[in-house]
Amino acid sequence: MRVLIVEDELYLAEAIRDGLRLEAIAADLAGDGDTALELLAVNAYDVVVLDRDIPGPNGDEIARRIAARPPGPRILMLTAADRLDDKATGFESGADDYLTKPFALRELVLRIRALGRRPADSTPPIVEFAGVRLDSFRREVYRDGRYVSLTRKQFAVLEVLITARGGVISAEDLLERAWDENADPFTNAVRITISTLRKRLGEPWVIETVPGVGYRMSVDAAL
Known part of the structure; x- marks a missing residue:
């Protein structure tokens, strides 16, 4: 060391x-x-x-x-x-x-x-992508400078998506990383949370659905 x-x-x-x-x-x-x-x-x-x-x-x-x-x-x-x-x-x-x-x-x-002993690939406390700014320490989110009020679950899902920086995250991975071990793998909680999260963040939608695969932050919005 x-x-x-x-x-x-x-x-x-x-x-x-x-x-x-x-x-x-x-x-x-x-x-x-x-x-x-x-x-x-x-x-x-x-x-x-x-x-x-x-x-x-x-x-x-x-x-x-x-x-x-x-x-x-x-x-x-x-x-x-x-x-x-x-x-x-x-x-x-x-x-x-x-x-x-x-x-x-x-x-x-x-x-x-x-x-x-911790993994080397640490995540910065503040992550910005596609016009969304997420502060994991203060638990705050801004979209194009506008404060967005989120529930704890919505924040957890957004944190997983924004950290992937445009990478596709499956519903199964979101369940594993944003819900506890008692989550029902057949639940529609991910779909519902994504839907309400989109509405909270506002239009144009910044979270895309990749049919048959999962969800990701809009790459086009990041350009």
């Missing part, structure tokens, strides 16, 4: 690096946002330990840039800001985990290892 530590407090950064190396985790250091971006451009990292308050592009900006180009490394925000609003902003920027200072090195190592 390879980790990038983005921290402007040199002694702390070196202590983290040395502690990770004792755990057989390779670690590089960046003391500012510009250096971090340079290292991210040339090296493949599994996890980025990212302080939010750094010179140059701050931690939130770095997180947004990483999340905008999946797949990328997992992000662990490391900061003294411990208010709930601060944490919310960090997660909205693309962080996968959040650890406040002061912290125990052992906990940091455990969190890094847990993040390293």
Whole structure:
């Protein structure tokens, strides 16, 4: 596993690096946002330990840039800001985990290892396709700038479709990914949910039915 530590407090950064190396985790250091971006451009990292308050592009900006180009490394925000609003902003920027200072090195190592075990193809917190903007953290949806109120099930179905970015998703896959294990495979719940979701999003319809196959976000609307 390879980790990038983005921290402007040199002694702390070196202590983290040395502690990770004792755990057989390779670690590089960046003391500012510009250096971090340079290292991210040339090296493949599994996890980025990212302080939010750094010179140059701050931690939130770095997180947004990483999340905008999946797949990328997992992000662990490391900061003294411990208010709930601060944490919310960090997660909205693309962080996968959040650890406040002061912290125990052992906990940091455990969190890094847990993040390293997750699949690499992470989904950014905000996805846009065919004029629809879905914010998975705030649970908000906009169509061409207009807020769209959705039920939890409609949101879950739209999230599966928009993440596929024009790929066809079968009704069976939607049942598996947006309903629980008790869902009846012969139910018409998918068809009904798609129908109401289309109406909520408004015309022109942005969800297409592919006869005999499934559903997809309109590729033409994305052009």
